[in-house]
Amino acid sequence: MNRRHFLRVVTAAGAAPLVAWGEIGSPSSRGGLPAAPPRRLLILVELKGGNDGLNTVIPYADERYRQLRPRLGIERDAVLKITDTQGLHPSLARLVPLWEAKELAIVQGVGYPRPNLSHFRSIEIWDTASKSEEYLDAGWLARAFAASPSPADYAADGVIVGAAGMGPLAGAPRAVALVSPEQFLRDARLASAGGEGRTAALRHLLRVENEIVASSRKLNPGKAFDTSFPTGAFGNAVRTAAQLAANPAGIAAIRITLNGFDTHANQPGTHAALLTQLGEGLSSLRDALQEIGRWDTTTIATYAEFGRRPAQNQSNGTDHGTVAPHFVIGGKVKGGMYGATPDLARLDGSGNLAHAVDFRDYYATFLQRWWDIAPGKVLGQGRAMEFLA
């Protein structure tokens, strides 16, 4: 065999599979899903950038708060006081009625051991529910739905609203991202199911395309609500979440995002505007869910990569911190304070707070109490808390 002949043979052999896989057109089947009872809905709200917890749930009676934040602290008189020692930022007025109705739980000091202060690494830890030094590929909701698939007639396990990354649903086979149901259905006619890919990139493309086709068959155009939603990107995301909650074919989890919490400089105006959007958005979501009779079968929960540092910086802002309080609201929520009030007398070497609640306990509560999925299998650790009935 001379060299050129040999090369031709190698090339031909290398090319052969290209033709072969191109001809395989079997649609990927998703048979064999067990019949399961309908599932309650969890709406996750990501506060992207790391929300400043101390100016959200304010320890107004703590002198150290004033010392750490001489310029940035919220005036005591302006705080919306909900306990003897703590209150909400004035822009969160719309959450006070929920607190009074005992439908708002505030979980304080949520974080994890050996916190990482990088946005990107820390949100990865939260999205995959890994340990601080552990690298996992799949999102925690993807693992939950792999362990316990949603009913076969569901439109999707989960939906990411907006075009950002898949976050906690990364790697989930039955997850889609969309901006609104109308737009999704209008565009879905361009997708076709089937095909097999040789490279990982092509397999990913085909997986997404197949999921589009499967979900579009079970998704209705968005419902028109009597409830009015706030304007702006977050208001639109809230409207889409409500429309998905109203879809006849079920959806188990929805993730919406409020961007812009990375307030290193000139924080006050920016943060107030963000919290106004959050308060108005969550309050209108409650109204919409009540309108469609889903308030008792839906729980809404916030999360973020971290909180911010207790001491303000020289730019009238705050740098990356560790823990933050998170809000859980819904008809089955047992309102009140959970976790522990931030202890501003005990900061670590970076000037940050230690966590009082491991975020995997926070997640375990939704898995166990909301969906009856054993947390151990999904999270490796985590014990359900009391804030859900």
Added chain:
Amino acid sequence: MRTLFLLLLYALPAAADPIGYDGARHLLSRTGFGVTDPEVRAFSGLDREEAVDRVLGEARREAVQPPPAFMSVAAIPYASVRALSVEERLAWQRGNFEQGMQLREWWLREMLETPSPLTERMTLFWHNHFATGAQKVRIAHLLYRQNVLLRREALGNFGALLHGITHDPAMLIYLDNAQSRRGAPNENYAREVMELFTLGEGRYSEQDIKEAARAFTGLSVDRETLDYHYRPFFHDAGAKTVFGKTGRFNAGEVLNLILARPEAAEFIAAKLWKELVSPAPDRAELARAAQVFRDSRYEVKPLVRALLLSHTFWAKENRGSLIRSPVELVVGTMRTFDIRPPSLRPAAFASALLGQNLLAPPNVKGWPGGEEWINSTTLLGRKQFVERLFRADDRMAQVLPLPWEGAGGGSDGVAMKSDPLPGPLPLRDRSPRERENAMQRRMERGLAAYAVNADSSAAAKAEDPQRLLLPVAAVSPPAEGVGRGDLVRHLVADAAYQLK
């Protein structure tokens, strides 16, 4: 022994043989924006080294075009804006938005027209690496000046680029260093320069960041000219300890300490591997490339050359293993089909809607890229984009005018085609959803002016349109004997068209 002989026989001569049509297509699609049939044919007779050296030999340090027109007028600095009336402030915002759009169009034009697509691909790579967003910087003049710096060192020297970007006004504003002062320095830049720009997460301590942040204090921006400005009063001149070394370090010295770490070369080489070669680096070949990079004192060209001549780069199973970014898809499609419209604003909107708004990366980490380019929203958007190009008939022109455009915007198809792009967009006054819808509409309308006839398009004239348009065989094979136009439409709708 026999296996070794066969391996040598396979590996050695292959590198010296002509790369052929498929090899040329592979190299050009990885180092440019899409491919055209004439350039693929021009490269197919070269061997690997000749082909790679020709691509590198065309590298530029400046754009082909003159600067955008707005650069001839000075920017209104932030400091003056406070004194403006409400209307003037609004006009300032609108002006910034409009100039930002003009800069995007200018850059897209450069990508289309440059004789060195690799220069623009690398400029885009560094834009994504040293991500800086118009959302915060706002003034287009600063973004243009940064773009000039990125292009100058795109295939130049990484050390020079790192020093340059640390003193770049847009970056100083974006990561808050302009305001950082001794006493309580802002850690934003110090953190990202180590985590994202040079070493990678976990290859430094929190203490290194705190100390480096002190060294970066004082690097600021002149309030009037918006040039780089050093503020000695802000600077912390005390002793710092970074990576175990102690001294009264200034910013430049800390950067040199970072560049002295071997992790920096490895980090950049690995990131560039994923941009040019494959999603998962081969450890041995990557280590060799990183060594080349270090030995050349961070010259970019030898690194790119090492990556493009790696065995993995040319391996057959690696064809189509990367996903094209939205800008690559949009500009690449325009190059492949020889689309040269007078306005590139619809192209700018299209890439933004597909997830890559030039000059406005989502955050300082840049666009995550890879498989994250593709979810159900963006995949459908991509399919729509190509479909529109070939179906831009009167249906497109019948889109109703936006409410605030009044009768002037026109629903008249004829008027639309002659004037597809009404003047400056008052998008800033609108809610995000309205803005998004308006962007969508304008893209749809604008793309009508990009319409190509699939039958007579440049790609349809290629000897084998499938080998030109797709890096691997179509997932759904085209029917036998279809016409050229239908074949082209079929191929660009195939999932493999999203790959490079």
